[in-house]
Amino acid sequence: MVLPVAAADGKSYTFGERKLRQGSRGHDVRVLQDFLTRVGFATPVDGRYGPFTKRRVRSWERHSGRQVNGKVGLRDATRLRSQVEHGVIVNRPDPPPEGTANAAPMAEATLASDGRAIAPSSAPVEVKAVIDAANRIVGKPYKYGGGHAKWEDSGYDCSGSMSYALHGGGFLDRPLTSGEFAAWGKAGKGAWITTYGNSGHSFMVVAGLRFDTGWNNAGQGPRWSEQMRPSDGYSVRHPAGF
Numbered sequence: 099m100v101l102p103v104a105a106a107d108g109k110s111y112t113f114g115e116r117k118l119r120q121g122s123r124g125h126d127v128r129v130l131q132d133f134l135t136r137v138g139f140a141t142p143v144d145g146r147y148g149p150f151t152k153r154r155v156r157s158w159e160r161h162s163g164r165q166v167n168g169k170v171g172l173r174d175a176t177r178l179r180s181q182v183e184h185g186v187i188v189n190r191p192d193p194p195p196e197g198t199a200n201a202a203p204m205a206e207a208t209l210a211s212d213g214r215a216i217a218p219s220s221a222p223v224e225v226k227a228v229i230d231a232a233n234r235i236v237g238k239p240y241k242y243g244g245g246h247a248k249w250e251d252s253g254y255d256c257s258g259s260m261s262y263a264l265h266g267g268g269f270l271d272r273p274l275t276s277g278e279f280a281a282w283g284k285a286g287k288g289a290w291i292t293t294y295g296n297s298g299h300s301f302m303v304v305a306g307l308r309f310d311t312g313w314n315n316a317g318q319g320p321r322w323s324e325q326m327r328p329s330d331g332y333s334v335r336h337p338a339g340f
Contacts, residue, residue: 114172115172117169117171118169118175119152120152122147127146128143128145130151131143131151133179133181133182134151135268136182139154139158140268140269142268143271154268155169159174162177162178164177206218206306207304209324213237214236215229215305215309221290222290222340224269225304225305228291231262231266232259232262234266235262236321237321238254238259239253240253240311240318241253241254241258243255245261245262246261253319256301256311257274257275257278257300260301260302260309261274269337276298276299279294280295280296280300280332280333281335283335283336284335284338286336287334288340289336290305291303291337292335293336294333295333296331296333301313309322310327312327314327
């Protein structure tokens with residue numbers, strides 16, 4: 099399978115033609131991120147080889163018996179492409195322990211004085227990445243439609259802020275509306291992440307903290323809160339395994 103791609107400098111590349119590392123950009127990076135996701139390492143597909151993609155590559159290297167250096171050369175690209183073509187799942191996350199998929203989080207985040215969340219050390223890397231991404235937009239103003247036309251925006255609405263955070267954890271590759279969150283993922287509460295959606299609003303709870311733009315935070319943009327809110331009328335969902 100040959101995948102011609104274009105790099106940031108305009109030169110056309112095929113995935114594996116050049117060595118990819120942190121700082122690389124281009125469609126071949128998007129191919130890498132898509133392939134990583136397909137073999138079990140959920141990675142946002144944004145064409146930017148940042149720290150999160152590097153961590154994903156290192157995890158893939160460890161699971162595939164490759165040299166762990168966070169770089170993808172020709173041999174790595176050939177191995178990864180072969181895994182994808184043969185439907186190999188390199189990493190199958192362990193399911194949550196019996197009874198936790200619809201229970202409280204395995205550990206709870208704490209709320210810092212600056213309004214940002216501190217992830218518990220035992221949280222999966224995906225959950226920590228969701229919290230890190232959400233923290234980056236805490237304090238941004240509420241903006242109707244914010245976060246839907248582009249990831250980096252001047253403000254965010256409810257579903258845009260949720261999408262941004264979940265994208266940071268590798269769970270989404272495009273923003274969702276509140277109505278779409280009502281049908282996203284698996285039914286019921288999750289062990290780490292629970293989303294609430296209906297046609298008019300959405301919010302989520304991550305490791306015991308609510309991430310929301312409404313209720314006691316109406317009109318102030320995305321914020322974390324230790325206070326839960328009524329969930330009547332919302333569809334309760336969670337990402338599989340979390």
